Amino acid sequence: MLQRFVNLSSLTNWFVPDSHQPTEETEMRLELRPLGEDDFRRGFLETLSGLAAVDLTPEQAEEIWKTRTTAGIHTAVALTGGRVIGTASLLVEKKCIHRGGLVGHIEDVAIHADFRRRGVGTRLVDHLTALAVSLDC
Numbered sequence: 001m002l003q004r005f006v007n008l009s010s011l012t013n014w015f016v017p018d019s020h021q022p023t024e025e026t027e028m029r030l031e032l033r034p035l036g037e038d039d040f041r042r043g044f045l046e047t048l049s050g051l052a053a054v055d056l057t058p059e060q061a062e063e064i065w066k067t068r069t070t071a072g073i074h075t076a077v078a079l080t081g082g083r084v085i086g087t088a089s090l091l092v093e094k095k096c097i098h099r100g101g102l103v104g105h106i107e108d109v110a111i112h113a114d115f116r117r118r119g120v121g122t123r124l125v126d127h128l129t130a131l132a133v134s135l136d137c
Helices: 037-041 045-048 058-070 120-134
Strands: 031-034 074-080 085-096 104-112
Touching: 031 120, 037 045, 037 058, 045 058, 045 085, 045 104, 058 074, 074 120, 085 120, 104 120
Parallel strands: none
Antiparallel strands: 031 074, 074 085, 085 104
């Protein structure tokens, strides 16, 4: 079972062990953290293109990222060896129902093709779920 950490103040260097028994082939140490400026040149766009064509330069993508960040969208990345191999985003929405409560939506989960089926997506989703809980979603 995955461990859940709910008292996150940020998305910095957080690691959640998988429930599977790691093997030499699947064991991988990941750095999970917020998307940063350098990540657009470390494989973020290539990883994201596993969902759909990106067709943006790193500079154009950075401008979109700044707008999304200002809007309160939390994008996390998974890195190994300094390379972005996974990403996912948490959108927090204030509802008119549930007494104006917050709801988190996890979207755009993308894992680089070379790293799929190794628990990277699970770790990212678990990471953002814990963030959502810490934000009272």
